[in-house]
Amino acid sequence: MKVSARNALNGKVxxxxxxxxxxxxxxxxxxxxQLVAVVTSESAKHLGLESGSxxxxxxxxxxxxxxxxxDDIRLSARNCLKGKVVSVSDGAVNAEVVLELAGGSRxxxxxxxxAVEELGLESGVDASAVIKASNIILAVPA
Amino acid sequence: MKVSARNALNGKVxxxxxxxxxxxxxxxxxxxxQLVAVVTSESAKHLGLESGSxxxxxxxxxxxxxxxxxDDIRLSARNCLKGKVVSVSDGAVNAEVVLELAGGSRxxxxxxxxAVEELGLESGVDASAVIKASNIILAVPA
Amino acid sequence: MKVSARNALNGKVxxxxxxxxxxxxxxxxxxxxQLVAVVTSESAKHLGLESGSxxxxxxxxxxxxxxxxxDDIRLSARNCLKGKVVSVSDGAVNAEVVLELAGGSRxxxxxxxxAVEELGLESGVDASAVIKASNIILAVPA
Numbered sequence: 523m524k525v526s527a528r529n530a531l532n533g534k535v536x537x538x539x540x541x542x543x544x545x546x547x548x549x550x551x552x553x554x555x556q557l558v559a560v561v562t563s564e565s566a567k568h569l570g571l572e573s574g575s576x577x578x579x580x581x582x583x584x585x586x587x588x589x590x591x592x593d594d595i596r597l598s599a600r601n602c603l604k605g606k607v608v609s610v611s612d613g614a615v616n617a618e619v620v621l622e623l624a625g626g627s628r629x630x631x632x633x634x635x636x637a638v639e640e641l642g643l644e645s646g647v648d649a650s651a652v653i654k655a656s657n658i659i660l661a662v663p664a
Numbered sequence: 665m666k667v668s669a670r671n672a673l674n675g676k677v678x679x680x681x682x683x684x685x686x687x688x689x690x691x692x693x694x695x696x697x698q699l700v701a702v703v704t705s706e707s708a709k710h711l712g713l714e715s716g717s718x719x720x721x722x723x724x725x726x727x728x729x730x731x732x733x734x735d736d737i738r739l740s741a742r743n744c745l746k747g748k749v750v751s752v753s754d755g756a757v758n759a760e761v762v763l764e765l766a767g768g769s770r771x772x773x774x775x776x777x778x779a780v781e782e783l784g785l786e787s788g789v790d791a792s793a794v795i796k797a798s799n800i801i802l803a804v805p806a
Numbered sequence: 807m808k809v810s811a812r813n814a815l816n817g818k819v820x821x822x823x824x825x826x827x828x829x830x831x832x833x834x835x836x837x838x839x840q841l842v843a844v845v846t847s848e849s850a851k852h853l854g855l856e857s858g859s860x861x862x863x864x865x866x867x868x869x870x871x872x873x874x875x876x877d878d879i880r881l882s883a884r885n886c887l888k889g890k891v892v893s894v895s896d897g898a899v900n901a902e903v904v905l906e907l908a909g910g911s912r913x914x915x916x917x918x919x920x921a922v923e924e925l926g927l928e929s930g931v932d933a934s935a936v937i938k939a940s941n942i943i944l945a946v947p948a
Binding site: 568 | 823827828829830842844868869871875876877878879880883897900918921925927938940
């Protein structure tokens with residue numbers, strides 16, 4: 523498999539909560555962080571997701587929001603991963619920001635250039651990556 | 665808090681509908697518009713969302729779709745906000761379009777340059793911003 | 807209606823599964839492919855979605871992930887459409903890739919330039935478009 527998604531994080535399912543249409547999977551990453559993914563219940567069944575399943579979480583870079591100075595706020599987004607900026611590449615409208623997470627994984631986010639300026643994102647700056655559970659795709663070996 | 669999301673709209677929760685995995689919150693913005701956000705039920709509980717809660721709705725610019733001449737169509741997207749284009753900034757592939765909503769709030773959308781041309785988006789043009797409920801992140805003070 | 811979404815695929819609802827917050831609609835495209843869309847149950851009711859309804863599936867280009875060499879993997883994303891690249895337009899950070907699906911429809915994806923290089927995307931290359939069910943907006947005539 524080769525995917526365009528800039529983020530492919532390996533982990534293990536630690537729990538599944540099933541609903542009639544959607545199910546919520548909690549995935550523990552190699553680096554220790556936990557990710558929450560919402561997938562359709564049909565997918566969860568079809569992929570055989572259960573506690574212990576090895577999965578890869580795929581996250582497109584534009585689905586990652588970046589946040590700094592986050593002590594005064596709580597978010598509905600279930601995934602909020604602390605890290606440090608390791609690179610910023612500017613385009614005309616967007617910029618690609620790469621974060622290194624505490625556990626060593628790297629996360630790539632596409633945000634606007636205005637955001638890069640406002641948040642003062644540059645190599646070495648602390649920032650958190652925020653990802654809605656519904657924007658994570660889970661992959662398992664065929 | 666500083667976030668990369670270009671859109672941070674303040675409002676008040678007016679109702680919550682809970683499901684086993686996801687919950688739906690209806691938020692009334694300062695300008696009078698209503699937004700519908702779908703968040704996980706775990707988040708709704710964790711943030712203590714209930715009727716009357718003050719929240720900020722965070723929406724990344726690429727999650728906003730723009731629409732013109734929309735009288736002949738109805739969409740599954742729960743959020744369809746009328747406004748007027750106030751600026752367009754072109755990149756190579758994408759463009760950033762800022763809309764002023766009826767209630768005075770501004771919304772930033774990233775769409776392709778082809779879309780800007782096809783829809784004739786330029787300062788002063790009427791357009792609606794369409795946002796899926798599942799693409800809204802709610803924030804509350806810590 | 808004119809929309810900024812680069813992808814507007816016509817089809818017919820073949821089944822609906824209702825949950826308390828979200829519902830899942832299966833849509834058969836003109837070209838024979840099936841798409842799964844998750845919309846809120848309120849929307850499904852409001853649009854009168856039922857087996858046989860004619861709908862247009864709207865998908866923003868940044869919501870499409872591209873994949874090659876996909877024989878060794880299964881994804882939670884319900885929509886995985888096989889096609890062939892027909893064009894690639896480069897920006898500074900992003901690139902726009904157009905795919906022709908087996909059934910003849912065209913799908914536009916915005917991915918990073920790095921992804922284009924890694925996957926070797928160029929005219930004539932086989933690739934699959936992956937779309938989460940929750941990232942599809944359904945439209946019906948007013």
